[in-house]
Amino acid sequence: MATFSSCSSLKQHFIILSFLFAIATGLHSPVTRRFTSIFSFGDSITDTGNLLAVSRSESRRLPSSAFPPNGRTFFHRPSGRRCDGRLIIDFLAEALGFPFLPPYYGSLEQLEHGANFAVAGASALNSSFLAERGIASRITNISLGLQLNNFKHFLPSLCSSSSDCKEVLRTSLVLMGEIGGNDYNHAIQQGINIEEIRDLVPLVVDIITSSINELIKLGAVTFLVPGNFPIGCSPSHLTRFQGSDKDKYDPSTGCLTWLNHLSEHHNKLLQEELEKLQNRHPDANIVYVDYYNSTMRLYRSPNQFGFTETLKACCGSGGPYNYNPSRSCAYPPLEQCCNDPSSHISWDGIHYTEATYRLLADVVFEDLMNTISSDHFVTKSKI
Numbered sequence: 001m002a003t004f005s006s007c008s009s010l011k012q013h014f015i016i017l018s019f020l021f022a023i024a025t026g027l028h029s030p031v032t033r034r035f036t037s038i039f040s041f042g043d044s045i046t047d048t049g050n051l052l053a054v055s056r057s058e059s060r061r062l063p064s065s066a067f068p069p070n071g072r073t074f075f076h077r078p079s080g081r082r083c084d085g086r087l088i089i090d091f092l093a094e095a096l097g098f099p100f101l102p103p104y105y106g107s108l109e110q111l112e113h114g115a116n117f118a119v120a121g122a123s124a125l126n127s128s129f130l131a132e133r134g135i136a137s138r139i140t141n142i143s144l145g146l147q148l149n150n151f152k153h154f155l156p157s158l159c160s161s162s163s164d165c166k167e168v169l170r171t172s173l174v175l176m177g178e179i180g181g182n183d184y185n186h187a188i189q190q191g192i193n194i195e196e197i198r199d200l201v202p203l204v205v206d207i208i209t210s211s212i213n214e215l216i217k218l219g220a221v222t223f224l225v226p227g228n229f230p231i232g233c234s235p236s237h238l239t240r241f242q243g244s245d246k247d248k249y250d251p252s253t254g255c256l257t258w259l260n261h262l263s264e265h266h267n268k269l270l271q272e273e274l275e276k277l278q279n280r281h282p283d284a285n286i287v288y289v290d291y292y293n294s295t296m297r298l299y300r301s302p303n304q305f306g307f308t309e310t311l312k313a314c315c316g317s318g319g320p321y322n323y324n325p326s327r328s329c330a331y332p333p334l335e336q337c338c339n340d341p342s343s344h345i346s347w348d349g350i351h352y353t354e355a356t357y358r359l360l361a362d363v364v365f366e367d368l369m370n371t372i373s374s375d376h377f378v379t380k381s382k383i
Contacts, residue, residue, distance in 0.1 A: 049080025053106030064331030085354030166219030
């Protein structure tokens, strides 16, 4: 089971994390020997530059990830990531001894060690299906299905035959998500009734598990499948529903409980369906990564992890949560930013800071290490 280390300070935690990364990248590490590439699917939590590349190729308005202060902590320039630095996928690639995973769209890099198909704003469900239900995506019409189709078109470039492709996938790590959050977030922001949104959950989960099933048929074996985040703690939603009745908030965190219940519902159903999928494919290695409880640990005990601001965005334009949808971080160019992003859980009111992603990457990596070092498969992790 993956756990946050029980250290008393963030510094101690980073020392432990660095030690784990050193193990992973060592010459004799079973993790390093096991994987030859990484393939990733998802949305802005994982996008390392795909939406930026798509926008440029289509001569569209550039996304906020193209502007500072995005990238200020690590890359020292905008890198196509909606973050001040690295994402979970970046830390995971580093831990496994890979370079940062290049975006699939518009990439000029060699992709023999994998590619990232995640696109900021992407939904699990098809955009036309969502539109029929009054849910519009103003960012992109790319869905998980399209990402998977792009992957299928890309795969033959890495292998000369079906058996070769199966071998490529057998030795690859697949990060499936987080995906599905935008299906709910877009609906919430557009005023869709919560019961109608809950009706989407089985459909979203089905798309995720169906995509994993397709990849298993192609030869993939090892999957990391994150659940949804506690969206009731997002400054964007807290701003929208500011002034709600006090009984709608968690008194210990200030998060909106009814929105977090939606995340919990998604995660419960996802775990149930992943367990069924695992039973149908006993030779696969399907690991559920508990983003929800991992992140809630930060909200409940922020000082333990070095955070002084939990619900206020680092980069924003004022208000109780430092979030304004009409003047969001970096776009239109807005360079207002807190002095120390690592003191904040939230980067821009929707996404997290590099400091938060680093801690979540610890959970992902521990789950992977525990799976690879054991002789049995797991379907979920707990904090």
